[in-house]
Amino acid sequence: MKVDVLVIGGGSAGLAAAVTASRAGMKTVMVERHGMAGGMGTASLVHTFCGLYFIDGDEARHANPGLPEEFADRMEMATGAGPVKMGRVWVLPQHPVEFARIADEMLRESGVQVLFHSDVISLEPGWRAKVACRGEIREIEAGAVIDASGDAVGAAMLGLPDDRVAADRLQRPAYVSGIQGVVGELEGLALSGRLVEGVRSGDLPKSSLGMHFRSSGRSGEVFGTLDLSGEETGGYDPTDPACLSALEESGRTVTNAVLGYLRKHQEGWGMAYVSHWPARAGVRESRRYRGEVILTGAEILAGERCKDEVALATWPLELRETNRGPKLRYPEGGKASGIPSGALRVAGVDGLYVAGRCISCDHEAQASIRVMGTCFATGQAVGRMVARTGAGFG
Structure with missing residues (x-):
């Protein structure tokens, strides 16, 4: 061609x-x-x-x-x-x-x-x-x-x-997922406080603190954004397949943990679920x-x-x-x-x-x-x- x-x-x-x-x-x-x-x-x-x-x-x-x-x-x-x-x-x-x-x-x-x-x-x-x-x-x-x-x-x-x-100065990656089933308005401060409680109680990993939520503009749909350390394999290299693989797995694992916790502890999140994963983590x-x-x-x-x-x-x-x-x-x-x-x-x-x-x-x-x-x-x-x-x- x-x-x-x-x-x-x-x-x-x-x-x-x-x-x-x-x-x-x-x-x-x-x-x-x-x-x-x-x-x-x-x-x-x-x-x-x-x-x-x-x-x-x-x-x-x-x-x-x-x-x-x-x-x-x-x-x-x-x-x-x-x-x-x-x-x-x-x-x-x-x-x-x-x-x-x-x-x-x-x-x-x-x-x-x-x-x-x-x-x-x-x-x-x-x-x-x-x-x-x-x-x-x-x-x-x-x-x-x-x-x-x-x-x-x-x-x-x-x-x-x-x-x-x-590697220690590279911009850290993000992992964004689509979430459905959230009822009511998003309360950012309340959600952040709930995640802090989860980490203090040992129900959530510390990496959960890097997560925040934003409405997509569509009924019941929310985007959850998790900022990752990039060091899931010991050092961040965004061109290394082992590192990238660990980012994807970590993003899904932490997001699932956060969502499971919010379903139990946050009003309006009882029926929330991940509707779609990203095709890849967001390397900055x-x-x-x-x-x-x-x-x-x-x-x-x-x-x-x-x-x-x-x-x-x-x-x-x-x-x-x-x-x-x-x-x-x-x-x-x-x-x-x-x-x-x-x-x-x-x-x-x-x-x-x-x-x-x-x-x-x-x-x-x-x-x-x-x-x-x-x-x-x-x-x-x-x-x-x-x-x-x-x-x-x-």
């Missing part, structure tokens, strides 16, 4: 990159390991879009027009829910079921060729890739490659240098590419703009280096910072681009740019960049 653009990964960044490139006339194929697009927003059940809007203000104002705003509009139409202000930031509630449907529509409308249930298993300059699906290997030749895998898998396959902080940080430019947390905190910016970062540094909740650091005056085009181009490699949470940045900046609203924006930006080069066989 010959295409103009190969997009690796169909999360918010890969989806935006593929749709943008295809709308610009590029023959585009998107390879996604799951059976739906959306990544963290579908496979991991992350149910809030962060980074779509400017910080502060009396109303939600979109920071990055185009596809990010279009997707938000479609989501609002689907759920009937608009932006919500939480402290200083505006967020948009989203439902994973609607995310998958909207993604299907946009991919189909734009003419992207989608290969679900597939993994890129080798990548060579040129660009030649091998894609595996159920034991069958297919070859793809592309004029350009966009890595939106989240884990910089292209860097690993090509032997390129990548940046990753020590792993490898990052080394690009022509490295965006820094200091630049985001200063609200620095740049001449070659292709998107805006508008989320605070949301540092989750432990499973005891986030530490938020806001940019000066709530200002947006520019994401330079060089952070989306891989240093010394023509035709290889990157979008999403593995763009070229330091650990602190990644704590801001990894959210889905910003990933939509960097995906759109890199799709436009590739289209402007005219790379491909078309």
Whole structure:
């Protein structure tokens, strides 16, 4: 198969990159390991879009027009829910079921060729890739490659240098499950207090304290989010299968324990049950590419703009280096910072681009740019960049 653009990964960044490139006339194929697009927003059940809007203000104002705003509009139409202000930031509630449907529509409308249930298993300059699906290997030749895998898998396959902080500083993962059968309003403080009681009595593991709940907006449905330590096997490595396997098992075990306890001890939870598990735990940080430019947390905190910016970062540094909740650091005056085009181009490699949470940045900046609203924006930006080069066989 010959295409103009190969997009690796169909999360918010890969989806935006593929749709943008295809709308610009590029023959585009998107390879996604799951059976739906959306990544963290579908496979991991992350149910809030962060980074779509400017910080502060009396109303939600979109920071990055185009596809990010279009997707938000479609989501609002689907759920009937608009932006919500939480402290200083505006967020948009989203439902994973609607995310998958909207993604299907946009991919189909734009003419992207989608290969679900597939993994890129080798990548060579040129660009030649091998894609595996159920034991069958297919070859793809592309004029350009966009890595939106989240884990910089292209860097690993090509032997390129990548940046990753020590395991004890990596952002901790989350495990989100869908829960049905909850009656009445959610009482966050009461639930937190109940979990503390469960831990003190020895009925719940200490890791239960990292769990919180939020209504999905649908009757009787709740999302339960558990922040994990990542150290279930003794050390956190989000690219190690043993570690990832332990995360999944731990997430289900703790969630089941919490739900069993609440059924007995919390009013309105007597008939609650897990209705769906995520396809995978939500990994927030792993490898990052080394690009022509490295965006820094200091630049985001200063609200620095740049001449070659292709998107805006508008989320605070949301540092989750432990499973005891986030530490938020806001940019000066709530200002947006520019994401330079060089952070989306891989240093010394023509035709290889990157979008999403593995763009070229330091650990602190990644704590801001990894959210889905910003990933939509960097995906759109890199799709436009590739289209402007005219790379491909078309």
